[in-house]
Amino acid sequence: MSSVTIRGVRKKYGAMDVLHGIDLEIRDREFVVLVGPSGCGKSTLLRMIAGLESISAGDILIGDRVVNDVPAKARDIAMVFQNYALYPHMSVYENMSFSLRLKRMTKDVIDRKVREAAEILNLSKFLDRSPRQLSGGQRQRVAMGRALVRDAQVFLFDEPLSNLDAKLRVVMRTEIKALHQRLQTTSVYVTHDQIEAMTMADRIVVMNAGRIEQIGTPLELYDTPANLFVADFIGSPSMNFLRGTLDNGGLRLADGTLLPLEKVGRGTLGQKVVFGIRPEHLVLSEDSRNLAAEVEVVEPTGANIQVYAKVAGSPLCAVFTERHDFRPGQRIMLSWDYERSHLFDDATGQRL
Amino acid sequence: MTSKTTRSILYWAILSPLMVVILFPFGVMFVTAVRPRAELFTYPPTWGFSEFRWENFSEMWVKTNFGGALLNSLYVSISATVVALVLSIPAAYAMSRYRFAGKGAYRTFLLMTQMMSPIVLVLGLFRLMMALGLVNDLNSLVLTYAAFNMAFTIWMLQSYFNSIPRDLEEAAWMDGASHLTSLVRIFLPLAVPAMVVTAIFTFINSWNEFVLALTMMRSSEDFTLPVQIYAQVAGRYQVEWHHVMAATVLATVPVAIVFSWLQRYLIRGMALGAVK
Amino acid sequence: MANRIQKSVPLMMILPGLALAVAIIGYPIFDLAWTSLQDVSRFGKLTGFNGGENYAEVFGDPLFWESLWRTGIWTLAVVLGTLAISMPVAMILNDDFYGRGLARVIIMLPWAISLTMTAVVWRWALNGRAGLLNATLMNAGIIDQPIEWLATASTAFVVEILVGILVSIPFTTTILLGGLSSMPQDAYEAAVVDGASGWHQFRYITLPLMKPFINIAIVLNVIYVFNSLPIIWVMTEGGPANGTDILVTYLYKLAFRFGQLGKASAISLIMFFVLLAFTMLYVALVSRNDRDDAAPEEEV
Numbered sequence: 068m069s070s071v072t073i074r075g076v077r078k079k080y081g082a083m084d085v086l087h088g089i090d091l092e093i094r095d096r097e098f099v100v101l102v103g104p105s106g107c108g109k110s111t112l113l114r115m116i117a118g119l120e121s122i123s124a125g126d127i128l129i130g131d132r133v134v135n136d137v138p139a140k141a142r143d144i145a146m147v148f149q150n151y152a153l154y155p156h157m158s159v160y161e162n163m164s165f166s167l168r169l170k171r172m173t174k175d176v177i178d179r180k181v182r183e184a185a186e187i188l189n190l191s192k193f194l195d196r197s198p199r200q201l202s203g204g205q206r207q208r209v210a211m212g213r214a215l216v217r218d219a220q221v222f223l224f225d226e227p228l229s230n231l232d233a234k235l236r237v238v239m240r241t242e243i244k245a246l247h248q249r250l251q252t253t254s255v256y257v258t259h260d261q262i263e264a265m266t267m268a269d270r271i272v273v274m275n276a277g278r279i280e281q282i283g284t285p286l287e288l289y290d291t292p293a294n295l296f297v298a299d300f301i302g303s304p305s306m307n308f309l310r311g312t313l314d315n316g317g318l319r320l321a322d323g324t325l326l327p328l329e330k331v332g333r334g335t336l337g338q339k340v341v342f343g344i345r346p347e348h349l350v351l352s353e354d355s356r357n358l359a360a361e362v363e364v365v366e367p368t369g370a371n372i373q374v375y376a377k378v379a380g381s382p383l384c385a386v387f388t389e390r391h392d393f394r395p396g397q398r399i400m401l402s403w404d405y406e407r408s409h410l411f412d413d414a415t416g417q418r419l
Numbered sequence: 420m421t422s423k424t425t426r427s428i429l430y431w432a433i434l435s436p437l438m439v440v441i442l443f444p445f446g447v448m449f450v451t452a453v454r455p456r457a458e459l460f461t462y463p464p465t466w467g468f469s470e471f472r473w474e475n476f477s478e479m480w481v482k483t484n485f486g487g488a489l490l491n492s493l494y495v496s497i498s499a500t501v502v503a504l505v506l507s508i509p510a511a512y513a514m515s516r517y518r519f520a521g522k523g524a525y526r527t528f529l530l531m532t533q534m535m536s537p538i539v540l541v542l543g544l545f546r547l548m549m550a551l552g553l554v555n556d557l558n559s560l561v562l563t564y565a566a567f568n569m570a571f572t573i574w575m576l577q578s579y580f581n582s583i584p585r586d587l588e589e590a591a592w593m594d595g596a597s598h599l600t601s602l603v604r605i606f607l608p609l610a611v612p613a614m615v616v617t618a619i620f621t622f623i624n625s626w627n628e629f630v631l632a633l634t635m636m637r638s639s640e641d642f643t644l645p646v647q648i649y650a651q652v653a654g655r656y657q658v659e660w661h662h663v664m665a666a667t668v669l670a671t672v673p674v675a676i677v678f679s680w681l682q683r684y685l686i687r688g689m690a691l692g693a694v695k
Numbered sequence: 696m697a698n699r700i701q702k703s704v705p706l707m708m709i710l711p712g713l714a715l716a717v718a719i720i721g722y723p724i725f726d727l728a729w730t731s732l733q734d735v736s737r738f739g740k741l742t743g744f745n746g747g748e749n750y751a752e753v754f755g756d757p758l759f760w761e762s763l764w765r766t767g768i769w770t771l772a773v774v775l776g777t778l779a780i781s782m783p784v785a786m787i788l789n790d791d792f793y794g795r796g797l798a799r800v801i802i803m804l805p806w807a808i809s810l811t812m813t814a815v816v817w818r819w820a821l822n823g824r825a826g827l828l829n830a831t832l833m834n835a836g837i838i839d840q841p842i843e844w845l846a847t848a849s850t851a852f853v854v855e856i857l858v859g860i861l862v863s864i865p866f867t868t869t870i871l872l873g874g875l876s877s878m879p880q881d882a883y884e885a886a887v888v889d890g891a892s893g894w895h896q897f898r899y900i901t902l903p904l905m906k907p908f909i910n911i912a913i914v915l916n917v918i919y920v921f922n923s924l925p926i927i928w929v930m931t932e933g934g935p936a937n938g939t940d941i942l943v944t945y946l947y948k949l950a951f952r953f954g955q956l957g958k959a960s961a962i963s964l965i966m967f968f969v970l971l972a973f974t975m976l977y978v979a980l981v982s983r984n985d986r987d988d989a990a991p992e993e994e995v
Contacts, residue, residue, distance in 0.1 A: 139592040140592050140594075149586075150586060152590035155609065165594050166594035213594070430792045437780065437864075438802070441861065447816055463830070466830055466831070506715060509707075521706075525709060525713070530974065535970065538943045542959050542960055543723025546723070562719060627809030667812050671809070679800045682799070
C-alpha cells in the first residue's frame with residue numbers, strides 16, 4: 068500500500084490540452100473518487116497513474132518513486148476497467164491467476180490466493196466458467212478478483228459500475244466500499260455519478276474541463292461548495308440558483324423582487340451575485356415576506372415530495388419529507404435556514 | 420399459412436430466376452464432365468447423355484497435366500498467402516493500435532493499391548520481372564499476389580483487430596505482462612480466427628488469379644490451374660470439352676465449398692471495417 | 696530516447712509490407728511512364744525518347760476510340776445492371792425467411808469461382824452447335840435453331856455484359872447487405888407508427904440511409920469492371936474482328952501479341968490516370984462516410 072502524488076501534471080493531445088496542471092496528494096489507504104462530467108479529464112488522469120497514457124509535463128509518484136517513465140507492468144498497480152476487460156479465452160480461474168502466473172509464483176500459492184479472493188467475492192462456484200457464461204455483476208466481481216489477488220500498491224477503478232443496472236450498481240457500490248474497509252488498499256475511483264462519489268469516497272476530487280474544481284470530503288463538498296460548478300454538480304436534485312444584485316435588506320432579483328436576506332454580510336452592496344439553496348433546505352412558511360412560488364409540477368417519490376415551481380420567473384425545486392397536498396397553480400411561501408444558503412460571485416463563480 | 424411462410428415462398432419465387440442462371444454453369448460443368456466424348460456435339464444439343472463416364476476425370480488428369488498445374492497453384496497460393504499475412508499482421512496491428520505520423524497517408528496508399536488492378540500494371544510488372552530474371556519463375560507470382568492482396572488483408576485484419584478491445588491488452592500490462600507477453604498470450608489467441616479467415620480469402624484470390632499468371636508464365640509446365648485450363652480452350656482447333664469441364668469441376672468445387680462456408684465472415688469483415 | 700524508439704515501433708511494423716507494395720505496385724507505374732515516352736523495340740529495348748509519339752499513335756488509332764467507347768458501355772451496363780439486381784436481392788436477403796442461409800450461399804457462389812473458369816464454362820455453354828444454353832432454349836421451345844452466340848460481335852458483347860453482371864452481383868450484394876444490416880431498426884418502427892407504407896419506408900428511410908453504400912458499390916464496381924479482362928478475353932479474346940475489344944483486351948493484345956510496347960505503355964498510363972480519378976472519388980466518399988460516422992469523441 069502506498070500514497071500517490073500528482074504534481075503539476077499536464078496532458079496534451081497534439082495542440083489540445085486535456086489536463087492543465089493537476090496537483091493532488093492521495094494518502095496511503097485513502098479511497099479517493101475523481102468525479103466530473105464526461106470529457107473533464109478524469110479517466111485520462113487515472114490512465115496516467117496506471118501508466119497507460121504518457122505524461123506531457125509534471126510528475127506522478129507512487130510512494131516516493133517517480134513513475135513517469137516506469138511502464139504499466141512495473142508500477143505494481145491493479146486496475147478494474149469499465150468494460151471489465153476479462154480475457155475471453157480464459158476461465159475465471161485463469162483470468163484471476165494470470166498476473167500471478169506471470170510472476171512465476173508456485174502453483175500452491177496461486178491456488179490459495181485465487182481461492183481466497185474468490186471466497187471474498189462469492190465467486191468460488193464459477194472458477195471454471197468462461198467470462199461469457201457470467202452475468203454482468205459476476206463479471207464485475209471477476210474483474211475485481213483479478214485486482215484483489217495482486218496485493219497491489221494501488222487499486223484503480225475506471226467507471227466500474229457504469230455497465231450494471233441501477234439496483235446492482237447500488238449493491239456493488241456497497242461491496243466495493245466494504246472491501247476497501249477490509250483491505251485498506253489505496254484506491255482511486257473514477258465516476259461521473261456524484262452519488263457514487265458521495266457514498267464511497269473518503270475524499271472527492273471534482274474535475275471540470277481538465278482542472279480540479281475542489282477537493283474535499285463528501286460533506287465538505289455538500290456543505291461548502293467552493294464554486295458554482297461544484298454546487299451544481301454535487302447533490303440531487305441540484306441546488307437552486309437565483310441571480311440578482313445585493314441591495315439593502317436583501318437580494319434584488321431581475322424582476323425587481325427583493326429577496327430578504329437576514330444579513331448580506333458576505334458581499335458588497337451592488338455586487339452581482341448568485342444565491343444558492345438546496346431543494347431539501349427549503350421549508351414551507353406562513354410569512355408573506357418570504358419567497359413566493361407558484362407550483363408547476365409535483366412529483367411524489369414516496370420518501371419525499373419534489374415540487375417544481377417558478378419564483379420570479381426562474382425555475383426552482385423544493386423537496387419536503389412531510390406529505391403535503393400541493394396542486395399545480397397553487398401559491399406557496401418558502402423560507403430557509405440562512406446558515407444553509409450559499410452565495411457566489413456571479414462573475415467568477417467563486418463562493419462568497 | 421403464417422406470414423413468414425408466405426414471405427418465404429414469395430422471396431424464393433423472386434430469387435429463383437437469378438438462382439437458375441447462377442446454377443446453370445454448374446449444371447453445364449457436371450453434365451459435360453461426365454458424358455462420353457462422342458456425345459459432346461450431338462444435334463440437336465441436349466442435356467441428356469447415355470452413361471456416366473467417371474474415367475473422364477482420370478484421363479483428363481493425365482492428358483492436361485492437371486497434377487502439375489495443381490501443384491503450381493498450391494505452391495503459389497500458399498506462399499503468397501504466407502508472405503501477405505506475415506507482412507500484413509504487424510501492419511494491421513499498428514493501424515489498429517497506434518497513432519503515428521503518416522497513418523492517414525498510409526491508409527490512402529493502401530486504398531490506392533487496392534484499386535490498382537494488375538491488368539493496368541501488367542506490362543510494367545512483366546518488364547520488372549524480366550529485369551529480375553523472374554519470368555517463368557513461380558516466385559514472381561508469389562511476390563505480385565502478396566503485394567496485390569496486402570491492402571485487402573491489412574484492411575480485413577485491421578477491422579477484426581479493432582473489434583478486439585484494447586483494454587484487454589491494457590489489463591494484461593496492468594497484470595504485469597510486457598508488450599510481447601500480452602501480444603502472445605492475450606492478443607494473438609483472440610486474433611487467430613481473423614487470421615485464418617483472412618488467409619483463406621487470400622488463398623482463394625491467388626488461386627483464381629488469371630492475368631498475371633497468363634503473362635508471367637510462358638512455358639506450360641509452370642502454368643497455374645486457370646491458365647492451364649484456359650490453354651486447353653484458347654487457340655485450339657479441337658477442344659476436348661469433357662476434359663476441360665472435368666478440370667473446371669476439380670479446380671472450382673473445393674474452393675467454392677470452402678468459400679460458401681466462410682462467406683459470412685467476409686460479409687462481417689466488410690460490414691465491420693471495409694465499407695465504413 | 697525511449698520515447699523515440701517507441702514512436703518508431705508502428706513504422707517498423709508497416710515498413711516491410713510498404714516496401715513490397717512500393718516495389719511491386721509503385722515501381723511499374725514509373726517504368727510505364729518512362730517507357731511510354733520512348734521508342735521501344737519488340738523485345739522491350741528502349742531506343743530513345745520520341746516526344747509523345749506513342750500517345751499520338753494511340754489517339755490516332757480508331758481501334759483505341761472504339762475500345763474506349765465499348766469500355767464505357769461495358770462498364771456502365773454491367774455496373775447499373777448489377778446494382779438494379781443487387782438492391783432487391785440484398786433487401787430480400789436482409790429479411791428473415793425460410794432457407795435464407797441457403798439462398799445467401801447460392802447468390803454468393805459466383806464470387807467463389809475464378810472469372811476464368813466461369814468464362815470457360817460459359818464459352819462452352821454458349822457453343823453455337825452443342826451448347827447447353829441452346830439445348831435449354833430449344834427444349835423450352837423458345838428457339839428452334841441453335842444460335843451462334845459468340846460468332847457475331849453484337850450478341851457476344853451482350854452475353855458478355857450479362858455474365859459480367861452475374862459475377863458482380865455477389866460482391867455488390869455483400870456491400871449493400873453490410874449497409875442494410877447497419878440500418879437502425881427503430882427508424883422503421885417509428886415510420887410504421889407514423890403511417891408510412893412499404894414504398895414510403897423504402898423511399899424515405901432505406902434509400903437515403905443506403906446512399907453512401909450505394910455510392911461505394913458503384914465506384915468500386917466501376918473500378919473492377921473497367922479493369923476486368925478474363926470474361927471477354929476467355930470468351931472472345933476481343934473478337935470477332937475486334938468487335939468486343941475493350942481497353943484492357945486491346946492493351947493486352949498490343950503488349951503481348953503485337954509487341955507494340957510503347958503504345959501499350961501509353962494506354963496503361965492513360966488507364967492508370969482514369970483509375971486514379973475513380974480511386975480519389977472513392978477515397979473522398981469513404982472519408983466522407985467516416986466523418987459522418989465519427990461520434991463526438993468520448994473521453995478515453
